[in-house]
Every structure is written in C-alpha cells, then in structure tokens.
Amino acid sequence: MSGLREKQKADRERRILQAAVTKFRADGYRAVRIEDLAEMAEVSVGTVYNYYQTKxxxxxxxxxxxxxxxxxxxxxxxxxxxxxxxxxxxxxxxxxxxxxxxxxxxxxxxxxxxxxxxxxxxxxxxxxxxxxxxxxxxxxxxxxxxxxxxxxxxxxxxxxxxxxxxxxxxxxxxxxxxxxxxxxxxxxxxxxxxxxxxxxxxxxx
Missing domain, CATH: 1.10.357.10 (Tetracycline Repressor, domain 2)
Structure with missing residues (x-):
C-alpha cells in the first residue's frame, strides 16, 4: 500500500507542476493564484499547500x-x-x-x-x-x-x-x-x- 501512496503522491505533484508550467507561461507568474493551479491540477488548494508553502x-x-x-x-x-x-x-x-x-x-x-x-x-x-x-x-x-x-x-x-x-x-x-x-x-x-x-x-x- 505504501508503494501505491507514493505513486499517488508523485502523480499529484507532477500534475501541480504541469499546471504551474502551463498557467505561468500563459498568464504570467504574478497573475496566477494557487487556486488556479489547484483547479487545473484537479486537486484541492490544501493539497497544493501540502507540497509547497508558497507560489x-x-x-x-x-x-x-x-x-x-x-x-x-x-x-x-x-x-x-x-x-x-x-x-x-x-x-x-x-x-x-x-x-x-x-x-x-x-x-x-x-x-x-x-x-x-x-x-x-x-x-x-x-x-x-x-x-x-x-x-x-x-x-x-x-x-x-x-x-x-x-x-x-x-x-x-x-x-x-x-x-x-x-x-x-x-x-x-x-x-x-x-x-x-x-x-x-x-x-x-x-x-x-x-x-x-x-x-x-x-x-x-
């Protein structure tokens, strides 16, 4: 089970970073909110903060x-x-x-x-x-x-x-x-x- 959890964790982090790449490039770093990244990555805002403290x-x-x-x-x-x-x-x-x-x-x-x-x-x-x-x-x-x-x-x-x-x-x-x-x-x-x-x-x- 721990292997599955690690895989799921890595997948969520990958989705957050992919969302960041897409949104930062399209809209500019300063215009993008954590909420925007969470929505695109299909995770909660709290999940984003579990991985990263700041933008x-x-x-x-x-x-x-x-x-x-x-x-x-x-x-x-x-x-x-x-x-x-x-x-x-x-x-x-x-x-x-x-x-x-x-x-x-x-x-x-x-x-x-x-x-x-x-x-x-x-x-x-x-x-x-x-x-x-x-x-x-x-x-x-x-x-x-x-x-x-x-x-x-x-x-x-x-x-x-x-x-x-x-x-x-x-x-x-x-x-x-x-x-x-x-x-x-x-x-x-x-x-x-x-x-x-x-x-x-x-x-x-």
Missing part, C-alpha cells in the same frame, strides 16, 4: 525539474564527449540552452532569479544556487574528462577553467532571459564566439 516554491520546483533533466542529458555527453575541445564544450553548453525554455518562459526565469537573489538564505534561494553549483560542477567534469583524454593541456587548472566557462555561460543566459527580443540562435552564436578562442588556448596543440 515561489512552485516556481523554483519547476526550475529544479528543468535543471534535473538538463543534468541527465549532460551526463550522457560526459560519457562520450565529442572530439575537439570547442565541439565538446559547446555541445554541453548548447544542451543547457536548448532545453532552457522547455518548462519556463523568460519571465519565469527572471522571477526565479529575483527570488533567489532577493532571499539567498531562504530554502528557495539555497535550492536555486545549489542547482547552479551542480551545473558548474558538470562543466568542470567535462574539462577534466577532456584533460584526461589528452585534449586539454595537462598543466591547466581544470576546476578554475570549468568555473570560468560556467560563469560566462551563466552570465550570457542572464542576458538572454533579460532581453525578450534576444533569440536562442543569437545566444548560441555569441557564446560560441566567446568559447572557441578559449578552447583554442586550452587545447593540446
């Missing part, structure tokens, strides 16, 4: 859902990175970008970032930055993997380089979500232009 909790949970899928896809890239430092780095970075609007709109990303920055010591703030740290760690793991394969210079501080690469891709993503007119192609093109010279500098010649 912000639900938004950060959608970010976590997004990042978990991105990290899983990144693990597959790490198992067999493309040949060439530039190709390997951009494959991982683009996998992050290409999935970034799967669940969240730019407005949702801006709001989630604001929640995390305004209250970094809250559970939401800590969770958001923990997700960032996991993405940064994955970029670093790729640099280490390329170094182990002999593609990246052995004297390079792979952890420092991984942090630098992540900080740049993260800053550029911030620019992307800040600017509603900026396309995904423009983001990819700009980051590729920034990453390729770095790849040339750290690659074994």
């Amino acid at each position: 912000g909790d639900i938004l950060i949970a959608t970010v976590a859902m997004e990042v978990e899928e991105v990290l899983t896809a990144g693990e597959q890239i790490l198992r067999d990175p493309p040949h060439g430092v530039s190709a390997a780095l951009l494959t991982l970075i683009f996998s992050y970008y290409d999935h970034s609007l799967e669940y969240l709109s730019k407005e949702m990303w801006r709001t989630a970032m604001a929640l995390a920055i305004e209250a970094p010591g809250t559970p939401n703030g800590r969770r958001y930055f923990e997700l960032d740290q996991r993405l940064a760690a994955q970029v670093t793991e790729l640099v280490i993997a390329l170094q182990d394969r002999g593609d990246v210079r052995p004297d390079l501080d792979a952890r420092a380089m991984g942090t630098l690469l992540f900080n740049n891709l993260n800053q550029m993503f911030l620019e992307f979500v800040r600017n509603d007119a900026m396309t995904l192609k423009a983001l990819r093109d700009q980051v590729a232009a920034q990453t390729r010279p770095i790849a040339q500098l750290i690659a074994v010649s």
